[in-house]
Amino acid sequence: MYCVQCEQSNKGGCATKVGSCGKTADVADMQDILLRLMLGVSVYADRAARLGARDPEVDAFTPYAWFTTLTNVNFDQSRFTVLIARALDMREKAKACAQAVDADLSELPEPATWNPGLTQSELVAAAPFAAIQRFMDRDGPSIVGLRNLILYGLKGTAAYSEHARVLGKEEATIHAEFHRICAFLGGDPTDTEALLAEALAIGALNLKVMELLDGANTTRFGHPEVTMVRMTPIAGKAILVSGHDMGDLEAILQQSEGQGINVYTHGELLPANAYPVLKKYKHLVGNYGGAWQDQQKDFAAFPGAIVMTSNCLINPEIRGYQDRIFTAGPVGWNGLPHIENHAFAPAIACALALPGFAEDAPEKRIPAGFARNTVMGVAETLLDMIKQGDVKNLFLIGGCDGARPGRNYFHDLAVATPQDSLILTLGCGKFRFNREELGTINGIPRVLDMGQCNDAYSAIQVAVAVAGALGCDVNDLPLHYGISWFEQKATAVLLTMLHLGLKKIHLGPTLPQFLTPEVLGILVDNFDIRPTGDVREDLARMLEAA
Template sequence: MSMFCYQCSEASKGTGCTISGVCGKSPGVAHLQDFLVWLLKGLSYWAVKARKLGLTDQEADLYVAEGLFTTITNVNFDPESLGAKIEKALKIIDRVKEAFLNAYREKEGIDFNEEVPEAASWNIPGGLEIWELKGAEVGVLSTKDEDIRSLRELLIYGLKGIAAYTDHAYILKHSDISILEFIEEGLAATLDDSLTAQDYISLVLKAGEFAVKAMALLDQANTSAYGHPEITEVYTGTYAGPAILVSGHDLLDLEEILKQTEGTGIRVYTHGEMLPAHAYPGLKKYKHLAGNYGSAWHNQQREFAAFNGAIVMTTNCMQKPLDSYKDRIFTTGLVGWPGVKHIPNRTDGQPKDFSPVIEKALSLKGLEEKPGKKIVIGFAHNQTLALAEKIIDAVKSGKLNRFVVMAGCDGRIKEREYYTELAKELPGDTAILTAGCAKYRYNMLDLGDIDGIPRIIDAGQCNDSYSLVVTALKLKEAFGLKDINDLPISYDIAWYEQKAVTVLLALLHLGVKGIRLGPVLPAFLSENVVKVLVENFDIKPISDVKQDLELILKGM
């Protein structure tokens, strides 16, 4: 069975992966993921209807978010793990459906007789083979109209990012049921063939509103648990001795590893999107949090092979493990790879048990000492606003003439060198605002500062794009401007997967226009949908460094 997936920026030939995923997923895994998303649409159909009768099922609502997160690029490649999630989804659908039908019968005095979408009524017995076959039928291409398909997928990918950020917040016991309800509303709408393109455009823009809410919720969760990020220097070298490398985004996993390794002689290093953890007071207090190793996710095969310690993948951004380190890499949470040891979820309020990771780290010879430079991080909104007066003075005096937001994701393809070259070419009176792993394209450059303000202002993880938004809104207020687009800020965003789509929708909701998007425009945007985005928001592709630099400096 051939597959079809075009949800990430590396879609094969710029149109879609049809033989196997560039990310490494097999057709079978792709079909299981498509089937799971389809079932989550069906579950959402019943959840939306049940809510109208006053019925709620919190486990079901959260499971929809967890299921969507599981299907984000580079999260779960394990058929058995996906099968378990499908099996649970089917059971929850039956439960929510039955609760609704009983309540409807009691209220109306008759049986419910509305035509039900197949995704909400599918009940053929089976296992992985049957689910793969059905997944091949109900994937992206099952929507025949190109523009409706494009808008449905844009909405779904935005919902996937919202689901990821919301799930992270829930793990830290911060919740907002309205976000989960909107995820279900959006998913259920993709089953409704009566909706028009304009209906879906409205839902996509509404997704931007909830993207802001989700990022704000996660920001509150992170800062409540670990304090507001502080300006911090992070060492990028290594020390001799046993080590654990923690990658992904989940701060609670990192904290539990730090607690469980105290006194063991193990040093803990961050990787990829875990770099911002060093700026949180509640995490940086651990003396054996040694530094940040390596760079962005796409270099992990080379970097993990050279890291003679245990490795933990906490969320997305996993690549196929090489044999040289497959016996010392672990997954946890929603992450999965066939044959890789998995650390089970928390139960009964107890922390995860990372003892297998610790035992593996202690059994290895460990790292050799290797010098590295220090990089400055920690410019989330609370810290940046503390510097607001200095920033405003620099702008008013002409020493700081423009901010360039170069946030988002990094990736493999050569065209992403554009962001490194642009950073090098930006004049000394400009500063880069960044969040996400896109920063690895330039965060080791020595770009200096402007009156003590670093020219690379790193707000944190991709979800910390929220901090960049808060900073922009506060600057707008400070300068007495009516429109966020009147600020001396240009947006040059790098995207890879669905969380970056969510950040883009958040910016559009806030009224930001003129965003450059690269290194390629999403394959899932049809020509007509691109036209809508260009006409309403002035979305534009990146071109070459020289041409874009000239326009950026002119505020164009």
């Protein structure tokens, strides 16, 4: 085991025995093996795609398999044994697809032919061949760091792609580009410029994927509307739905309707309360709890059933609620019941058997639903406010949250922003400050919740539109970035921002461990990335540049 893929890896270092997330060395090794095989799958799929051929089953399996390896998603070793066997089958299917169109299958990289076996002893022996530090002595930390930047960017992009796929949205060109970049990575490349170029290519791909997911969500659930979301519970039986998957949330609402159960969102599903198709379910009563890192406290206090639809899962056994939490989709924990095919009857039965909340808590609501359609609907008002000086600065503050004390930076930055500024926020980083009373400008809340982390697409569209209307480049806007980095989805979003040429991004609270000083130097030189520091100094620098 050697894991540096997220900020919590042994509190900022690398995990070699067990992850701070609770991931065991055996599970980490299985994930590495799975991904090495998936690179081989993509080698064949890429060569087939270049000749216009594809296998839909291979394309469907690919983002799902990658998603299971993200931080705090799947900890179930038995599931990875099955996934590895299926990856071997998918590699043969991709190979057959390539052979059917007479693709050139010469000079294949190692992942296309490597066979780790399927028995436990074989997989243990194979793990060193899939480890990310395998070529550290040969290639050096900077090359390995750039390859990891690509690897983790691909993971984040795959997760967003899977979210869209389960809602019925996928595109052959997106699958083909994903396979192409994977095939490149499968050759263990060592050219610095080529590696950086492919990292930015992931940013371009992720922008398309976020656009696809945005379309999937808005086509199915309508465009988010400004909504005052209740943040406190009411009396009655209860189900708590966490993660990102609004399709699972909709299925739970459909299957529990009329059964006297109140449904609450948690974490990154808070924005779901603003989608009109979901709002029509009267038993979707609001949000419970905060960001993912507080879930052990939140879940232990929740008197109902809990469903995890995607990341981020934390060990449920420590606080003793493992008998009432269910996993779905790519999520897994050894011993927890797993929901298949969106059939949530077990979770609903569990909720009916539990006491639920005995009484209403004092009502507390916060606004949500400021996605691109809402903001662009009042674009003229926003532009007038900027032109007249009512709004002098825009701040994009958000991203992944986490448990580090340094993450108070994002709360303190939001609170310190001038009263003549608007704050665009997304991801679970919003929970640092979204309950603060930061006031309004001309009746518009200063904090505009744009949605989930993938709704960075909305923020980008708003920024581009405002810049276009004002006749300037996005980098010339009084728009400042305080981005909270934690895991691989954040890596994909960061690469998208870099692909678009956005500069002066304050990133923190710590930088990814896989970014060596040399790699960081490349990003600083090209994009002026700035590690977060003292809030007052950073804010002064932002405002001075406006």
